[in-house]
Amino acid sequence: MSWPRKPLFGSIRARLLLLLLGGLGTLMLALFLLLDFSIDRQIFGRLDATLLGRARGVVVLLESHPRDDAWQELHELVPEYATGGHTDFVQIWDAAGSTLLSSASNAGNNLQRPPAPVPANAPLFYDLRLPDGHRGRAVGLRFAMPGRADEAVLVVAEEREQVDQLERRVHVALVMGVVGMGLLAALLSVLAVRGGLRPLLAFAAGTGPDGAPRVEPLPVARMPSELRPFADALNAAFARLQAALGRERRFARDVAHELRTPLAETRMAVELATRGAPSAQVLAGALASIDRMQRCIDGLLALSRYEAGIEQAQVEPLELVDLLRRSLALAATPAGKREVTLAASLPDECWVMSDPALLERIVDNLLLNAAEYAPADSTVQLALITSDEGCTLRLGNAAPQLAPDDVERLGERFWRKSAAREASQHGGLGLALAGTLAGLLGLRLHFALEHGVLWAELGPLRPIALPESPAS
Known part of the structure; x- marks a missing residue:
């Protein structure tokens, strides 16, 4: 399974794009989850605060008025409880679970009781199915009902479909916003990587794509600071290569130039020796020419070795x-x-x-x-x-x-x-x-x-x- 690794990680551009897109994608996802959680908390927090306020108002009304008067006044103050429909519902149970009061909007049906015991000094929020079949949100409160020795449980419920629709619209807006921002971030990442790598591509094009060493050094002053060490190293390498090529050319030129005279002298001495009896003077001249060629070659080889750094000083x-x-x-x-x-x-x-x-x-x-x-x-x-x-x-x-x-x-x-x-x-x-x-x-x-x-x-x-x- 190593075949996708080379195309994905074989270039700096691909690596940068993957890192940028992966990082931005993770950031967008985290931002989406954070915003979704915050918005849901705000929406349902407002709904729960409204339900709690209504429930406490019912409790205050029941504690300050006779039960029948309070219940009639509640239906007058909040017509939704009296006219029926599927908006607001109220129901009160005693400690044994018998219904004490129920709003007209219940239409004779019971609300779902709290899934857990209601705490004595705190509300209990929960989701439920309303009598008309719609989804709703409810709050339960325990309070001391006048005229009774035991505590009663009050539940105030409200339909939540409008809130759910608002939540869905917010989710759609968030998803569209995150997707749009993601696409924009991807486009900006591509442009940023392309623009950021442009000096590197220009640097590669300026180093001699044909493989020939540069004669002029790379313009280090106009390069980004990240590329200057590479440019300095390449300039030094090109300089050493040019020096090595120059030594080779000079060595060949010097050998060709300096060995012509000794070779001509040796040739002439040999030709003279072949015409007759070898002369000691002629042969001595040939040996002297050979010695001169040997010194020339030894000197050139020594210069080449030392200039090329093959031999180092031993101090x-x-x-x-x-x-x-x-x-x-x-x-x-x-x-x-x-x-x-x-x-x-x-x-x-x-x-x-x-x-x-x-x-x-x-x-x-x-x-x-x-x-x-x-x-x-x-x-x-x-x-x-x-x-x-x-x-x-x-x-x-x-x-x-x-x-x-x-x-x-x-x-x-x-x-x-x-x-x-x-x-x-x-x-x-x-x-x-x-x-x-x-x-x-x-x-x-x-x-x-x-x-x-x-x-x-x-x-x-x-x-x-x-x-x-x-x-x-």
Whole structure:
């Protein structure tokens, strides 16, 4: 029996309509029952009050006049009791149940006695069948009749068919009113749900029904407050998707662009080797081209993994000075080939919180880039500066070929100052990878050109204080 659940509860519109109509229907039914009860109580309350007033008037008349005179005066005062018909009736019984007095309207017939004993100081109301066959309403009272030792029971009855007709008309009016209000409420519910869901439908239509990610973000400011969290989440998802697509396109473009030259060099070296005896120089050039392609592919894959969030930083305490000395030793070989001096100003030790592998790769790329592009017989300066914000690594090398406008392009993939650098053994991704890894570690990599010297600043690294060893 689960088949109706999906069409009924499969959409927000259906759920809202069911909730609104069910709630309004329950409210209308409760209102109808309350009004019906209140109106019936008012109608029959008025009838009972009229009957009680007449019964008390009869009692007062009997207690203040002789019985025969009182009964004659009652018929004169209330002609309905004397002329007969089917409107008003009076009858009095003694304690034994014998009739003492009966109105002429009874036409010799007896009224139905009260279904229960009449209380001594309270009236008893009940419904009955009148002598003429119509439905009626009666009240019974106990009173001390003059000239008798026992108490008598007085019953005053009145036809209630007019009251019943009024009650039916009120019921019809209530039912018609409730049905009309229910239909109007249903129409208003449909309009309200449709109008309330219009922003949601417009929101769904604006998110890209063709499945393509949006280029422009959703206009969050013009949306209802309930939809803004969803719009913010979708905007963030679209931004990540656009970034991922951009990385894929950039990766394919970079691979196609950067591997053309090494592939051409390798092809030419192989062709030369096939024409005659293999030359060691030719084969060395082919191996160098292959190495360059390998570095290019490794760098592109690393950039893609880090930018896509596949690899995350693993922060732990590390000794920064020891890491910098290892990087200096690695860069000493290429720097020595170009007679570039590496000068470092470092403290004895400096403990920081970072990812050792990622931070070492950043420093290696910066040092290798400086060792390759610094002029021959120049000096690369490395310093570790400590401030209130943390530890900052500062690396500088002479860069006479750079202009101030070129500094903004440092860190772009495969950007080189001149075409002559295209054949360099450098992969062209070192600074780009260093910038990506710095962002992953929450660091800032900044380049500045000051008086012909290119300075790279990396930081701030969060230092940690180690507990002092106890004195021996």
